[in-house]
Amino acid sequence: MRAGIGTLRKRLVIVLFALAAVFLALIGRLAYIQLIQAPWLTEKAEDLWRRNIPVEPKRGVITDRTGEVLAYNGSSPTVVAIPSQIKDKQAAAESLAKTLGVKSQDILSKISKRTLLVYVMPGGRKIDEEKAKAVRNLKLPGIYITEEGKRNYPLETLAAHILGFSGIDNQGLTGLEAWYDSRLRGKAGSISFFANAKGERMPNENDTYTPPVNGQNLKLTIDKEISTFVQREVQNVVANYNPDGVMVIVADPKTGEILAMENYPTFNPSKYKEYPQEVFNRNLTIWKTFEPGSTFKIVTLAAALEEKKVNLNEKFFDPGYYEVAGRRIRCWKAGGHGSETILEVVENSCNPGFMMMGQRLGKEKLFEYIRKFGFGQKTGIDMPGEGNGILFKLNRVGPLELATTSFGQGVSVTPIQQVMAVSAIANGGLLMQPHVAKEWTDPETGNVVETIQPKVQRRVVSEETAKTVRETLESVVAQGTGKNAFREGYRIGGKTGTAQVASPGGGYKSGHYIVSFVGMAPVDDPRLVAYIAVDNPKAGVVFGGTIAAPVIGNILADSLHYLGVPARKNGIPREYKYGDIVPVEVPQVAGLSLEEGQRAMIQNAANLRVETVGSGKYIVAQAPTAGTKVPPGSTLRIYLSDQPVP
Template sequence: MIRKRLVIVLMALAAVFLALVGRLGYVQMIQAPWLTEQAEDLWRRNIPVEPKRGVITDRNGEVLAYNGSAPTIVVIPSQVKDKPGTAKQLAPVLDMTYEKVLKTISKRTLLVYLAPGGRKITEEKARQVRALNLEGVHVTEEGKRYYPFDGLAAHILGFAGVDNQGLTGLERWYDDRLKGERGRISFFANAKGQEMPQENDEYVAPKNGEKLVTTIDAEIQTFVEREMENVVAQYNPDEAMMIVADPKTGEILALANYPNFKPASYRSYPQETYNRNLAIWKNFEPGSTFKIVTLAAALEEKKISLTDSFYDPGYYEVAGHKIRCWKAGGHGSETMLDVVENSCNPGFMLMGEKLGKETLFSYIDKFGFGKKSGIELPGEGKGVMFNLKNVGPLELATTSFGQGVAVTPIQQVMAVSAIANGGKLMKPQVVKEWRDPDSDQVIEKMEPEVVRRVVSENTAKQVRESLESVVARGSGKNAYLEGFRVGGKTGTAQVAENGAYKSGHYIVSFIGMAPVDNPRLVAYVAINNPKAPLVFGGIIAAPVVGNVLADSLHYLGVKPSTAGLKREYMYTDIKPIEVPPIAGMTVKEAQKEMYGSGLQLKVETTGKGDYIVEQQPHAGAKVPPGSTVRLYLSDKPSP
C-alpha cells in the first residue's frame, strides 16, 4: 500500500512538474512576444512629433497657406528632479513667470507643453533651452501655419489653430486630409518615469498632410479684393460680398467678403468676422437679379416671347392691391425685351401670373434655390422660400421680381452660371485636386459635376442676349466693356427688419457674365447699406463687376471682339475715355502722355523701376472719366 501511495504521489508530482514545464514553455515561447509588447507598452513614453500640415495653393500653384517648422518645449514632470531650479532657468528664456512654469511642470501627468511661451518658439530660444541641458525637458517640433498673402481669400482658406486643427474654411472642411498623422520619439522609463539607461530612443516619422490645390485664381482674387476695398472706401457699407466663377465647370475663381480678416492673426477679429462666410451664408432678398429666373421660366414654358407688347402704367394690380413699378408713372408701352432692359416690375409680375405658382416655384427649385448648393465650405445657408401651399397671388407677384424670398450669393452665382452654361446647373467647386506632399503626384482630381439641366440651350441663349441688352441699353450700362460682350442684371432690394422694410436700407447688387456668346466668367457683387446719395445697383454695383470682368478677361487672354450690341448713350450719360497705350514707355514718357493729353484718368503704380511693363486696363479699353489706370513697373524694359 505504501509503495502504491508513493507511486501515486510521484506520478502526481511528475504531472504537476510537467504542467509547470508546459506552462513555462508556453509563457516563454508562445506568449513571449505578447508579454514583451505589453511590458514595453508599460515602459514606453512617447513625445509627439507633429506632421507638416498640407500646403494649400491656388489653381496655378501659388502657395496660399503652408506650414513652417517651429520648436516646442515639452516636459516629462516625473523626470524633473529639481523642479524649482528647472522653473527658475526656463522662465526667463520662455518669457513666462516662474510661478506659471513651476505649476506646469509640477503636474502629475506624463507630459506637458510649456504654453504659451514654450510653443512654436524661435530657433534661438530652442538653442538656449538645449544649452541648459535640463533633465526631463525636451525640444520637439510643431508646425506653424503661414499665410503669405495675409488676408487674400481668407474666408475660403480659413485658418488652423495652435494644435494643428482646422477651425474655419477649407482648413476645417478638409482637416482630416490636411493635418496628416503624428509621429513620435519613444523612450523607456521605469514606474517613476525615469528614463531607463542603455535603452535607445525610437523615432517614428510623422506622415505629412496632403497638398490641396484650390480652384481659386490668386490674380482674379486680387482684382476682386481690390474692388472690394474701393467699395468700402467710397461707400462705407455694412457688408459686401463678391464671387467670380467659371460657369462651364462650377469652379469658384474668387470669393471675398467685407469685413475681411487675416488668418494668421484671427484672434484680433470678432468671431462673426471669420465665422461667417457671407458669400455662402448670408440670406437676403435678391431684388431684380432674381428676375433672371422668372424670365428663363417664362421663355422655357413659352408663356412669353421677347417681342410681345406690354403696357406699364406704373403699377400692376394683384388681388385688389396696386404693386408699383420702381419708376414713377411707369414705362408705358414696351416689348418684353424692354421689360428686361428696364427691370420693369409689372412686366415680371405678368410673367409670374402667366406661369402660375406651381410652375414658377418648380423652376426656382430647379435653379437650386431653397437648398444648399453643396459647396465644400462650412456654414452654408440655404435661403428662405415660401411654402407652396401658402403662396397666394401677392406672394406669387412679389416672388416674380425677387421680393419676399431670401437667397444666398452662391445660389445666385450658380443659377446664372446655368444660363451661361447653356442651361446646365453645375455644383460649385473650390477644390481642383489633391497631391502627394512628397512626390507632388496627383492623388485625386475633382471633375466638374452637372446637377441637372434647368432650361434648354435655346432658352439660355435668349436669356443671355437679353442680359446683354440690359448692359448695352438698359439699367446695367455701368458694367459695359468696349470690345467685350457683357450680359448682366442689376438689383436694388430693401432690407426687411422685424417684419417691415427699413427705410433707406438697401442691398444693391449686380450679376454679370462675359463674353455673352461663350461665357468664361460669371461675377456677382452684393453691397449691404452703401452710404451714397443715389442707391441703385446700376450705379454702385455694376461698375464693380465691370472692372473685375475687364481685368480678368484681359488676364485670361480673352480677345476683344467687335460683335455684340453697342452701348446706347443718352444725353445724361458720361461718355468713356479710350485708354492710351502706355506699356513699354518709361515713367516720364507715360506722365507726359497722360497729363499732356488732358485725359481725365488717374494713375496707380505697382512695383519699382523706370519702365512700365504692363498696364490695366489695356490700351484701347474705354473707361469712365476719373478711372484709374494701373501701371506695373520694372527696372528693365519689357522684351
C-alpha cells in the same frame, strides 16, 4: 491495520509520478511562456513601460490654382516636460524661465503636476530656433524639444473666409481648414522611451522615433490674381460707400469652380484672435440670406421663355403699377415705362412686366423653376456654414406672393445660389455644383491623389432659352439699367438688383437696402460669372446700377484680360444718353516719331493726358494699346527711345 511495504511503495511511486507530471507541466508552461508567448508578453510589457512624446505632422499646404501658396506650416520647436524625471524642479524652472523669458513660478507650477507629460507654458510653445537651441544646451533631465506646426497665411486677408484658420493644436477651426481637416492634418508621430511606474527613465534604453505622416496638399480653384482684382474693388466700395457688408463671388460657369470669393468685413487668419467671432465665423457669400431684388428676375424670364409664355418682341404696357388681388404694386419708375417690348421690360427692369410673366406661369410652374435653379436648398459647396434660403410654401402662395416673387421680393436667397443659377444660364442650361477644392497631392512625392471633377446637378432650361436670356442680359448692360457695367469689347451681360431689407418684426427697414449686380462675359461664350451685393451703402442714390454694376464691369474686364480672352467686335453697342460719359478711342502712336505721335494725338482729338517714360525721339510702345476705349481725360503712357522700332 497497517499498510504493507508493497502498498507503501506503490503509493510512493504514484506520488513521484504525480510530482513528475506537475514538474513537466510547469516546464511545459514555462517553455510555452518563454518561447511562444514571449513576443506578445514583451509587447505588453513595453506598452506599459513606453511613454510617447507626440510629434505633430506638417499640415498640408494650400495653394491657389496656379500654385501660389495661401497657407503653409512652418516648423516650430515646442518645449515639453516629463515631470517625474525632473529631480530638482525649482532649479529646472529657474533655468527654463531665464531662457524662455517668463516667470519661473509659472513654469514650476506646470512641471510639478502629477502627469506624464506637459507643455512648458507659457513661453515654451512654438518658439524660435534660437530659444530651442538654448533649451537643448541646458541638458535638463526630463525636458524635451518636439516639433509643432505653426500655420502661416502669407497673403493675409486674401480669401480669408475660404481658407479659415487652424488652432494651436493643429486642428482646423473654420473654413476649408475645418472642412478638410482630416486630410490636411495628417497623422501624428512620436518620440518613445521606456519608464517605470514612477515615470523614471529606464537605464540603457534608447529612444524610438516614429515619423509623422504629413497632411495632403490642397490646390484650390481660387485664382490669386482674380481675387486681387476683387479685393481691390471691395476696398473701393468700402471707401466710397461705407457699407455694413460686401459680398463678391467670381465663378467659372462651365465647371462650377469658384475663382474668387471675398467678404467685408474680413480678417487676417494669422491674427484671427484680434477680430470679433462673428467676422471670421460667417462667410457671408454662402451664409447670408436676403431678398435678392431684380437679379432674381433672370429666373422668371428664363422660366417664361422656356414655357413659351412670352417672346421678346411682344408688347406690354406699363402704367406704373400692376393690380393684384385688389392691390396696386408700383413700378420702381414713377409713372411707369408706358408701351414697351418684353426685351425692354428686361432692359428697364420693369416690375409690372415681370409680375405679368409670373401670372402667366402660375405659382406651380414658377416655383418649380425656382427650385430647379437651386433656390431653397444648399448648393453643396465644399465649405462649412452654407445657408438654405427661404421660399414660400406653395400652399401659402396667393396672387400677391406670386407677384412679388416674380420680381425678387418675398424670397430669401444666398449669393452662392444666385451665382450658380446665373451660371446655368451662362453655360447653356446646366446647374453645376460649386466647389473650391481642385486637386489633392501627396506631400512627399507630389503625385496627384485626387482631382475634383465638375458635377452637373441637372438641366434647368434648354440651350436655346439660355442663349436668348444671355443676349437679353447683354442688352440690359448695353442699353438698359446695367450700363455702368459696360466695357468695350467684352460683351458683358447682367442684371441689376436693389432690394429693401426685411425687418425681423415684419415689413421693411426704412432706408436699408442691399444693392447688387450679377454679370457674365463674354456673352457668346461665357468664361466668368461675377456677383456683388453691397449691404446698406451710405450714398445719395442707392441703386444696383450705380453702385454695384461698375464693380462687376471692372472685375470682368480685368479678369478676362488677365485670362487672355480676346476682345469681341460683334457685341451690342452701348447706348449713350445726355449726360453719359462717352469713351474715346486711343490712337496708334507706337512706332512713330515723337513729332508724328504728337500730331496724331492732336488730329485724333481724343482728350487724353500723355505721360512719357524714358527719353528719345521715337515712340517704341504705348499703354493702353491702340483702339482701346477709355474715359476722356485718361492717361496715355508712351515709352521713348533714341532708336526706332525695328
